[in-house]
Amino acid sequence: MAIAKRPSTEMRERRFEYAAAPEATDHLKIADSYSLFIGGRFVEPHSRRRFATVNPATGQTLSEVAEADDADVDRAVTAAADAFRSWSRLSGAKRARHIFRLSRLMQERARELAVLETMDGGKPIKESRDVDVPLAAAHFFYYAGWADKLEWAFPNRRPRPLGVAGQVIPWNFPLLMLAWKIAPALAAGNTVVLKPAETTPLSALAFADICQQADLPPGVVNILTGAGSTGASLVGHPDVRKVAFTGSTEVGKEIQRATAGSGKHLTLELGGKAANIVFEDAPLDQAIEGIVNGIYFNQGHVCCAGSRLLVQESILEPLLAKLKSRLGTLRVGDPLDKNTDVGAINSRAQLEKIEGLVNSGIEEGAEIYQPACDLPERGYWFRPTIFTNVAQSYRIAREEIFGPVLSVLTFRTPDEAVEKANNTPYGLSAGVWTDKGSRILWLAERMRAGVVWANTFNRFDPTSPFGGYKESGFGREGGLHGLAAYVELD
Amino acid sequence: MDVRKTYKLFAAGEFVRSESGRTYQPDGPHNVPRGSRKDLRDMVKAARGAFPGWSRRTAMNRGQVLYRAAEMLDGRRAEFRDLLGGGRPAGGQVDAAVETWVWYAGWTDKLHQFAGTVNPVAGPYFNFTLPEPTGVVGVVAPEEPALLGLVRRLAPALCGGNTVVALASERAPLAALTLGEVLATSDLPPGVVNVLSGKRQELLPWLAAHMDVNAIDAAGCTAAQLAQVQEAAAGNLKRVVQSGPGAEALSPHAALDLMEFKTVWHPIGV
Known part of the structure; x- marks a missing residue:
């Protein structure tokens, strides 16, 4: 007969005290202000406007970032369209090399990225360190491997890139969502203009620095900081051929309406109530x-x-x-x-x-x-x-x-x-x-x-497609299905 | 005055002379180990020992390791170019070898998506089929090209999670033995790859007949050797992969040819 062990009241109510174990931040260099990343360079915003990004755990301002306006969006989309001509014609093997390099640099700078993500977004360091950053790097690694295998991914369907992708991401997993968006887009030969969320722009700007360090051709990745109006302007730009959005169902519906009749490809990853x-x-x-x-x-x-x-x-x-x-x-x-x-x-x-x-x-x-x-x-x-x-x-x-x-x-x-x-x-x-x-x-x-x-929950992997039914959106990110969202097929 | 390198076998993660103490001089003035049947058996044992660990690594981890091999080889381009006779053809061969590692590094976590299936059986069962590594693979490298010939067969075998005993080119074994040094610094666990040099006719029958080898990639076999290998392979039903003229092509099938397919049934219902 099993004997049930009953914990004493004393044990149940005991609070465990932990000594503070703070992650060091002194290795991190956050600039006082950031510009827009367009055509491989950091450039002053046409709008001349900047807004603060705040550490939600302290209320302190970490930095000021540029607010891109319509003219900035146009500059970035033009840079991406220019870059598309050569990037899309590059051999898959060469594109793969570029993307593998991004993945390796993210792994090498993992500590910096994790601390930055935690300071700008408020998520526990053990999550950004063990989940967000490693998964983001893994995403680039996985899709780098598809870049030179598109003919194997879609046999007999002549896969072609779509063009400039306008991508708008949320604040809950800033770097990981960036990876979900940018990695498959680049692998398939598209170029991107990405807008990080208003409250968490810093890891995307660090990624822009990584693009420079990796000698990624200018204009292949462009990062525009800003709020909702910047996102709306990007989604509405006529030279954007593909829109990818992760965020609320409400905004997702607006985007579906805004892109109606434009011929733009669209994927939406929206809310849930699981x-x-x-x-x-x-x-x-x-x-x-x-x-x-x-x-x-x-x-x-x-x-x-x-x-x-x-x-x-x-x-x-x-x-x-x-x-x-x-x-x-x-x-x-x-x-x-x-x-x-x-x-x-x-x-x-x-x-x-x-x-x-x-x-x-x-x-x-x-x-x-x-x-x-x-x-x-x-x-x-x-x-x-x-x-x-x-x-x-x-x-x-x-x-x-x-x-x-x-x-x-x-x-x-x-x-x-x-x-x-x-x-x-x-x-x-x-x-x-x-x-x-x-x-x-x-x-x-x-x-x-x-x-x-x-018998598990919240598992994510670059090889595993993710996305919603019904009003949680359409399209999949991750895996082979995630690649399909960025190619034109016969 | 140069400090010259002693060329050694790559066995169980270490660089060793042939236990037989024999050498031969196929390629210039260098003494190359003339491997024996005992060396071969030691290598099969090492490969078998390394198989559970390597095959159970995540596909992503195996991809990282193969990519590391590309990084290490890239850093030693000049050395390999010289070993292969110098000049543009040699340089091209090294470039293609680097490319091969990168290409298969990208396949480790995609083979299942490419070749696995979910089978809509007519009943309340979830049924799926997935590829799994076959085990210890004997790779008979082509005589030429000395480096690329081996890499094109080795990388796909490792990609799927197999461990390997490779017979280097008999006439030009230096590049294969030096590749061992690249792999030794690529985070591959000891024993996953073993490189044996020596006289092919002396070693091949034992490799083909070894009861703990699961498959043979016969890329470097002559027609007569292939027949020999196929016959000896029947002893334990080894899979013998005969690579035709397309042996050098990059293809996921090069990996899948050295894999088994497993089908799993599971009932569906409350």
């Missing part, structure tokens, strides 16, 4: 880690976050008890500290959006749980949050919060789980936790979502 489904036979401790990873990874600033937890009713109580206890051990605070699990919210605007939705949850009748944890005095922070007693109609169960907020719902039968999981306009990802392999595949068949994680 169901993370836990069956009663799931290995519970593993599932708890997966739930935590699913929603608190990167402060929940993840479009594929497992923000709706669907728990089989029979295990709701033990699961919630374990989950709440696990939340007590999450370390929230200084993103540069190597022990930190949950970092800073990316911006004041995002913090206000999260607060607004959390308040709506309370008002609509859900029950809120937050662990007791100290938050730093300056900067933008939000405690890891769990909502129980959530109805499917509540805003916190329908809208993307993009923060560390989990809504818990229940189900009784597998059919009900499928019904509830698919009851959303989104369809980016889903998770399932069960000991039964056949049930995983049964469920995966029924999920209207582009990625299904089974």
Whole structure:
């Protein structure tokens, strides 16, 4: 007979103290101000305007970056169009060499990129160090390998590049999203103009420096910093032949309208409200880690976050008890500290959006749980949050919060789980936790979502296609499918 | 006065003389190890030992290692050009060898996407087929070109996750033995590649008959040798890859020809 070991109250309530383990920043050189990267050089913006980029963990200004206007966008697209003539005619083998070189330089400068990413965006250093930067370099490595194999990738279909790609990326994984966009575009022979997000421009500018260091031909990669209007101008430029956007569903719809009738190729990777489904036979401790990873990874600033937890009713109580206890051990605070699990919210605007939705949850009748944890005095922070007693109609169960907020719902039968999981306009990802392999595949068949994680969550790999069903967008990034988004085929 | 290099076999990650103590002078004044049956067997043992580790590395990691081999070879272009007789043809051969490593470095994590399938069987089963390395591969390098001939067969074998015992060109083995020095500094685990020089007719029968070799790439065999190899290979059903005139072409099939295909069935249902 198994003897259950019951932890004492004392043990359960014990708070673990950790000595500070901050990552050094003295090796990092951040300039006081940055210009636009056009045609292989950093040039003054025509607009003459600059805006501050802030460390969300301290509220301090890190640097000032240029705000590109219509004239700047035109200059960058022209530079990219000029570069396209020679870049697209370069042999695949030579293009591959260039892209391999970018990958190697990113690996060599990994530490610098990780610290920069964490300071500019607020994500824990262990994530930027172990996830964002290595994956970004791996993406370039993977697509470098396709550059000289396009005929093998698309046999008998005469793959040709599209032209200038206008790419607009979000602030949650700045460098990784840059890699997802630029690597396949260059491999297929396109040139790019990329606009990083307003709040996280610095790693893209560091990448511009890497392009110079790699002797990438001028104009093949152009980086324009700016806000929404810069992005709109880029997407609308007549010489842009391909638009790739990652961001909110709302803006994605605007872009689809704006590009209608233009003949531009379009891929959109938008919002999500993923169901993370836990069956009663799931290995519970593993599932708890997966739930935590699913929603608190990167402060929940993840479009594929497992923000709706669907728990089989029979295990709701033990699961919630374990989950709440696990939340007590999450370390929230200084993103540069190597022990930190949950970092800073990316911006004041995002913090206000999260607060607004959390308040709506309370008002609509859900029950809120937050662990007791100290938050730093300056900067933008939000405690890891769990909502129980959530109805499917509540805003916190329908809208993307993009923060560390989990809504818990229940189900009784597998059919009900499928019904509830698919009851959303989104369809980016889903998770399932069960000991039964056949049930995983049964469920995966029924999920209207582009990625299904089974007994794991938030896994990414350059070889693995990623993208949404329904209002989570269309097109895939990663793998062979990601390459297809950047070629014209017979 | 020059300090001259002693050419040695590359075995289990080390540079060793033939256990037989014999040498021959096929290529100028250099004494080249004349490998023995015992050397060959030691190398097969090393390759078998290295197989689990190498084949279980992630495809991405194997790609990084093959790319490292390109980097290391690129840094020694001048040396190889001289070894291969100098001049433009030699330079072209070295360039093509570097290119070969780069090309297959890019295939390690794409072979499955190129040649794997999901099979829509008529029933509630998830069914997929994927390529896996066959094991220890004996590569019989062509006599010419001395460097590129070997690299064009070696890189695809490693790309798929096999480990290799390679017979160097008998007449021009120096480039193959020096390639061992490149591979020794390319993060390849010891034993993944072993390079044996010597008399082909002396070594080939033992390689072809060795019960722990899974496949032979017979690129460098004459028609008569190929027949010999095929017959001896039947002892343990070795796959014998006969590369025709296209042996030097870059192709994912060069890697896939040295791979098995595994099909997995799994039920679907609550």
